[in-house]
Amino acid sequence: MDMPVNVPVDDPNADTEWNDILRKHGIIPEKQPDPEPIIQEALLEAVKKAHENRLEDKDLDELHDLEDEEDEAFLEIYRRKRLAELASLQKKSLYGQVFPLQKPDYARDVTEESSKAYVLVNLTSSLGTNVESRVLSNIWRQAARKFGDIKFCEMRADLCIEGYPEKNTPTILVYKDGDIKRQVVTLAQLSGVRTSLEDLERLLVEVGALTENDMRLKGKEDNEDEMQNDQDNDDDDDWD
Structure with a gap:
């Protein structure tokens, strides 16, 4: 009966001729690469x-x-x-503007259209005195011009959903492929009354409407004049 032989090994990781022989015969494992x-x-x-x-x-x-x-x-x-x-x-870029909605056309203009592109709906204040609602309407126009491949729509909340609470305006509804993918109630989830176009852009990336490497997100555009123009145009808005 063969008896096991204890083979002396000083350092199994050493690069020696003896260790090479032992590795060749499977007595010690191959040395791990550096x-x-x-x-x-x-x-x-x-x-x-x-x-x-x-x-x-x-x-x-x-x-x-x-x-x-x-x-x-x-x-x-x-x-x-x-x-x-x-x-x-x-x-x-098929859109490029904010589209006002009418309830009878909602399914066609929003739900069905979302099979072609992302559709975002801004349910605005019914009273016209909600500061956050005015902020978002300004941003909505900027975003619509900047991202013409996304359809931005707007509708007074109480005309869309009877009895919709004023405290829940503005509400953002994100549609794609016939379904609501995200609902944002008021701007508290963004930056409140300080919400900016950049905040909305981050939301668009989160829901998949934009990719992080979209070149339009990297432009150093100055939107101050646009914001001022939108503010001036607010005086002409009529939700009656």
Whole structure:
């Protein structure tokens, strides 16, 4: 009967000829590869990708400003990419304004339309004295112009739902594929009376109406004039 033999091993991880023989015969396990080179390679690859994608979030104006710093051929690749994205967005921009709703047309203009695009409904104050409602109506117009591939609608809450509580206005309803995907009651879930277009944009990303890398979210647009114009136009709004 063969008796087990105790093979002396000083350090099973050492790179010695003796350990190579023991590994060959399965007496000690293969030595695990050193993780350091793998880690270093991964870090170098990450740095390389970050450098290659350094222009990924730049719009056309920002690319123009980099002409003295970047290779012209490299910039041209991103210019063409941005122009293609703009052309695609313009093709999808079917709306571009806030659509007032009438109850008899609600199913057609909202529920059925949501099979083609995201449809957002703003149920506004019935009394016209709700500050949050006025804030959202201003933002609604900005968003409708900026995101023409999304249909923004507006309707007085009590004309949409009889007896709808004034304290629940404004209410945002997000429709897609015939269903309500999100309901936001008042602006408390956003930033209250300080709610901005950026707050609404974050909501649009959350519900899937926009992607995080949508180039329109990265533009350095100045909306102050638009906001002022919307404020002036508020005086002409008539919900009667």
